[in-house]
Amino acid sequence: LNAFLDTELEQVFNALSPKVQNSSFAEDVREEIAARIRVQPGMPAPDFTLETPDGTKLSLSDLRGKYVILDFWASWCGPCRQEMKNLREQYAEFKDQGVRFMSISLDDSVEKWKKACEEEQIPWISVRDDNGWSKSEVRKLFGIQAIPFIVLLDKDGNIVAKNIRRNSLREKILELLQK
Numbered sequence: 234l235n236a237f238l239d240t241e242l243e244q245v246f247n248a249l250s251p252k253v254q255n256s257s258f259a260e261d262v263r264e265e266i267a268a269r270i271r272v273q274p275g276m277p278a279p280d281f282t283l284e285t286p287d288g289t290k291l292s293l294s295d296l297r298g299k300y301v302i303l304d305f306w307a308s309w310c311g312p313c314r315q316e317m318k319n320l321r322e323q324y325a326e327f328k329d330q331g332v333r334f335m336s337i338s339l340d341d342s343v344e345k346w347k348k349a350c351e352e353e354q355i356p357w358i359s360v361r362d363d364n365g366w367s368k369s370e371v372r373k374l375f376g377i378q379a380i381p382f383i384v385l386l387d388k389d390g391n392i393v394a395k396n397i398r399r400n401s402l403r404e405k406i407l408e409l410l411q412k
Contacts, residue, residue: 243270265376272375274392278303278384279374283337283360286347291360294390296333300409301386302402304336305377307366308349313381317353319399324357327406331388334358339372339380341365385409 243266246254253259271279278301282292293301304320306313324334334357340346346361362369375384375395385393385405394405 264373272384272392272395274394276392278386278390278392279371280390281371281374283362283371285358285360286350291335291358293335296335296358297390298388299331299333300327300388300406301390302332302334302406303375303384303386304334305339305372305375305380305382305384306336307339307380308342308345309340310380314349314353316381316383316398317355319402321354321356323403323406326403327410328357330410332406332410335360337362337371339366339369 246259246262246266249259278293280292280294282290285291293303302320302323304313304316306316308314320334320336328334336350336355336357336359338346338349338359338361340349340361343361350359362371364370366372375382381398382395383397383402384395385397385402387393387409393409394402397405
């Protein structure tokens with residue numbers, strides 16, 4: 234349904250007058266449409282490279298061959314912090330079954346990110362976009378407008394589901410593991 238709506242959105246945009254299509258506002262809309270189409274289920278997840286708390290560079294493509302849960306969050310996001318409890322439970326359940334978890338912080342502050350990682354006792358991969366929320370290229374790649382935003386990838390790095398949480402996420406993981 235989302236893919237249909239995004240394609241329909243693109244068609245509506247393309248029907249607008251050239252004057253509207255070339256406005257500064259239209260550039261943002263064009264980028265949003267492209268991001269939505271780029272990250273539909275079945276599409277390959279855009280690759281990115283970010284740093285872990287110890288400064289190690291890690292690329293999403295380094296996790297190919299495993300199911301991957303991408304958790305976009307920030308220390309200042311209350312719902313993100315609440316979702317961590319669920320992610321810790323699922324991590325404990327699935328970590329030995331070929332499922333990898335990666336939290337991507339959109340914090341502006343390294344210190345706040347590291348402090349939140351300690352407070353949340355994040356046992357899985359944690360990276361941070363140095364650009365923070367407003368200038369995050371990774372956030373724009375995935376078309377994220379709000380967090381928490383969780384993306385589930387298959388072993389080939391393709392998007393299985395996006396903006397999925399709690400029991401829906403668990404059910405999708407179980408479905409993948411049964412294939």
